[in-house]
Amino acid sequence: MHWLIKSEPDVFSIKDLEKVKQEPWTGVRNYQARNFMWREMQPGELAIFYHSNAKPSGAAGVAVVASEPYPDPTQFDPKSEYFDPNATEEKPRWWLVDFKYVATFKELIPLESLKADPALSEMLVCQKGSRLSINPVEKKHFNRVMKIAGLKL
DNA sequence: GCCAACGTTGGC
DNA sequence: GCCAACGTTGGC
Numbered sequence: 004m005h006w007l008i009k010s011e012p013d014v015f016s017i018k019d020l021e022k023v024k025q026e027p028w029t030g031v032r033n034y035q036a037r038n039f040m041w042r043e044m045q046p047g048e049l050a051i052f053y054h055s056n057a058k059p060s061g062a063a064g065v066a067v068v069a070s071e072p073y074p075d076p077t078q079f080d081p082k083s084e085y086f087d088p089n090a091t092e093e094k095p096r097w098w099l100v101d102f103k104y105v106a107t108f109k110e111l112i113p114l115e116s117l118k119a120d121p122a123l124s125e126m127l128v129c130q131k132g133s134r135l136s137i138n139p140v141e142k143k144h145f146n147r148v149m150k151i152a153g154l155k156l
Numbered sequence: 157g158c159c160a161a162c163g164t165t166g167g168c
Numbered sequence: 169g170c171c172a173a174c175g176t177t178g179g180c
Binding site: 009011055056057059060114132133134135136 | 164165166167
């Protein structure tokens with residue numbers, strides 16, 4: 004499976020990922036998104052790195068799943084904004100994987116362009132009201148975005 | 157188990 | 169900053 008992961012570039016951008024090389028995807032507090040990381044992602048699977056809440060928002064690059072799932076450490080940290088008082092070390096509630104940097108697109112592909120492409124009309128991120136921070140992406144959609152970006156992996 | 161109230165996401 | 173969409177919470 005391929006994926007799309009959203010991040011606000013003001014908080015953590017594709018450039019930040021390039022700098023640190025690898026990053027634990029902390030702070031996901033949505034069960035659907037968690038389940039994708041916990042139960043479905045396999046190391047080596049590729050993800051479109053998407054900039055949300057940006058000017059403009061859009062597909063910015065590519066990352067790769069770089070770990071097995073493990074408990075999100077921020078859920079146990081009372082000082083973290085992602086602290087969850089209902090989570091325990093014995094029974095963690097939130098799981099994550101690491102992502103490793105793969106590539107940055109020469110130019111960001113704005114959401115507007117993705118939406119304008121008939122080949123991507125069914126891609127989740129193009130749907131109205133799509134809020135999920137981690138989306139599964141069909142291979143044909145992933146390949147299409149790579150083609151638009153002029154990227155050969 | 158229903159649903160109103162509330163909170164968050166994210167495009168614009 | 170606005171607001172549509174939609175997830176979560178909590179009273180009943």
